[in-house]
Amino acid sequence: MFKVIQKSVGPASLGLLTFRVYASPKKDSPHKTSVKVNELSLYSVPEGQSKYVEEPRTPLEESISHLRRYCEPYTSWCQEMYSQTKSRMQNLVQWGLGSYEYLQDAPPGFFPRLGVIGFAGIVGLLLARGSKIKKLVYPPRFMGLAASLYYLQQAIVFVQVSGEKLFDWGL
Template identity: 55%
Template sequence: MEPYTAWCQDLYAKAKPKLEKAVEHGREGYEFLQKPPAGFYPRLGVISFAGIIGLFLARGSKIKKLVYPAVLMGIGTSMYYPQQAVDIAKVAGTQLYDWSLQGYIAVEALWKDNPKKKKSEEKGDKVL
């Protein structure tokens, strides 16, 4: 039984901080909802309604069902929290630029000729 009890103790030791953190987040969320800032619930309603409208408009495609609600909720949120939206847009723009640059480099590397291939072609030309 000793290996199983040791395994359970290790699992408990790893899970305990995560569980305590989750409980703390739950308590903070509960306290926030008990005493919300002024205008929080109307804002939440508008943002949620935008998501529901997005689901209604996204009939058919599964991708549309993911994109439309997220975009409409993002637009609604950016109306109420413009400074945070600008900060997120700056970070997202930087990330998008980095990803596009990495993609460009990868495609460019695929299109360039391999140096080993050139050497083998040159050797083949000399033999003929």
């Protein structure tokens, strides 16, 4: 391994060395006079004053400009909505990832309980035939009843807080 490094570092380091090269004119060539920088055509200054002339707009450029002015309020509204909802969407994504991780390592008996609660919602939907108001009221009530059987502590806290809020709202 050391030999490989030695053989590759040697030629590579020679490229970093600098050498001075001195050039001298041939003795039999005639001596020319040196040329000044301002005499070179590359560095010559233009004689006249240049003036910028703006080209007239084409119909395509005009129509694009008109379209941009027309769409500007809508794009600014979209930018405002994006800035307002960005944090909410990030929170929603974090909640979804947290829920996914929870469901991957769910506690024992969680999925049977979830099935019973969902089945209670379907039963409530079947019993609510004929009325749209019943369809809005029965399934959540049946699901809440089934959930309160499995999660009694949380149901008691929920009922207490809801009762206090309803009492405050009633006053």
